[in-house]
Each structure stands twice: as structure tokens, then as C-alpha cells.
Amino acid sequence: MSTTLLYSVILPTYNERENLPLIFFMLNETFTSHQLKYEVVVVDDSSPDGTLEVAQALQKSYGASKIQIVSRQGKLGLGTAYIAGLKAAKGDRIVLMDADLSHHPKFIPQMIQVMDNEDSKTNNNKIHIVTGTRYKSGGGVAGWDWYRKLTSRTANFLADFLLNPGVSDLTGSFRLYDRASIEQILPQVQSKGYAFQMEIVVRARKQNMVIREVPITFVDRIYGQSKLGPKEIILYLKGLTKLFFTT
Numbered sequence: 001m002s003t004t005l006l007y008s009v010i011l012p013t014y015n016e017r018e019n020l021p022l023i024f025f026m027l028n029e030t031f032t033s034h035q036l037k038y039e040v041v042v043v044d045d046s047s048p049d050g051t052l053e054v055a056q057a058l059q060k061s062y063g064a065s066k067i068q069i070v071s072r073q074g075k076l077g078l079g080t081a082y083i084a085g086l087k088a089a090k091g092d093r094i095v096l097m098d099a100d101l102s103h104h105p106k107f108i109p110q111m112i113q114v115m116d117n118e119d120s121k122t123n124n125n126k127i128h129i130v131t132g133t134r135y136k137s138g139g140g141v142a143g144w145d146w147y148r149k150l151t152s153r154t155a156n157f158l159a160d161f162l163l164n165p166g167v168s169d170l171t172g173s174f175r176l177y178d179r180a181s182i183e184q185i186l187p188q189v190q191s192k193g194y195a196f197q198m199e200i201v202v203r204a205r206k207q208n209m210v211i212r213e214v215p216i217t218f219v220d221r222i223y224g225q226s227k228l229g230p231k232e233i234i235l236y237l238k239g240l241t242k243l244f245f246t247t
Helices: 019-033 051-062 078-088 105-119 146-163 179-188 195-206 230-246
Strands: 006-013 037-044 067-071 093-096 129-133 140-142 175-178 211-215 217-219
Touching: 006 019, 006 078, 019 037, 019 051, 019 105, 037 051, 037 078, 051 067, 067 078, 078 179, 093 105, 093 179, 105 129, 105 175, 105 211, 129 195, 140 146, 146 195, 175 179, 179 195, 195 211, 195 230
Parallel strands: 006 037, 006 093, 037 067, 129 211, 140 217
Antiparallel strands: 093 175, 129 175
């Protein structure tokens, strides 16, 4: 496992004051137990619940080398949050994940192992992205009702049928990126909401980037409210249609 590299975890936040200390503790435990160098970049979009103050308290306790804060005025969206976080990040590899505890950091070492193993073969087999999947053997979902499961399955089925990306979980947002790869892709992505994750994979495939998958268990949030609603579903369908006709 690459212990000499620095891993930057980008956490976009909006109303995550209860979840942020927990996910940071879990990240710290995971990276330190595997002797991996890391930093967490919190990108907060003016959360009214005081998430920024919680991030500042964590930074005071753990130090600026472990937690960076990007505070933005207004709710500006996931895509631009990743871009802002990437600009602040110092890491050689980038982890994108949710701050709401739905993604367990215990899967990060497995992702790193996959990227390391493939990288060590030949330069032609370099892995650019390792993505977590709920829909392969060993993966799954906990805490969702039938509506959420149906919505996710339908979204992935439509994307697979129309775009044939070769990835089983297009809407998942738990991924490990080679820094140069994500820096190349992000400026090209135009979709909003859940379609954002899908477009990253589609554009990566178009540029012959190699993607591997690691089964993960997705756990529904304990604190706060899900951000999935009719608006996000419509944005996803618009993004899917646009990608079908333009890529």
C-alpha cells in the first residue's frame, strides 16, 4: 500500500454538523491505523446549522495539516464544491465521498490496494479511478425504503442501457482518483446533482481511463435529511439525455 503518498479527502457539506465530527474521527482512525498520510478538505456552502463552526473546532483540535476548510457563500452545488476542494487539496490521490456517514472509510484501504496493485504491473495498466459499488457481490444498501432502492436501480439501469459505461454503480459518489485524472476530467463536467457522478465516469471512459470497482455497503444517513427529491431526479434525467446525445 502506498504509504508515501498524501491522500486528500474532499467532503462537501451542507447541514452536517452532527455527522462531520463522526466521519472525521472515522477517517483519522482509518488512515492512521494503516500508516497513511492524509488531509481532509471540508467544503461548506454556508450551512445554516453551524457546520462551519464544527469544522473550525476540528481544525483547532487536529491542526490545519489534517483539516482544511473552504467556506463558500451560498449553496453553490456539488460539482463546484469538488473543484474548490481540489484547488485547496495537496494530495497525490483524491478521495471523494459523502460527509453524512453513508460511506464508511474502512473501504478506502481496499480502494488504495486495487489502485496500487494495478499500478505496479505496467504503466499501460495504470488505474485512474477506483469507485465503490453497491451493485456487485459484497456490496449493498442498508436503511433505504423501496422508493429509494427503485430510484437508484432505475437510474443505473437507464445509464447503463443508454451510455454503456462499463461500471455497475454510476450514481455512487465514493471514489478514489489519481490526482492528474480528476484534474483532467472535472473542468469538462457540466451536469448537476446526481448526474454529475455519472458524467465523470462517462468522460473518463471516453478518454480511455481505466476504472476498477470495490464493493461497498451504503448506509442511509442517521442525522439530517436526504437531499434526493423531485428536482434532483429531473436534473439526473436531463443530464442522462444530454450525455446520450453529446458523448
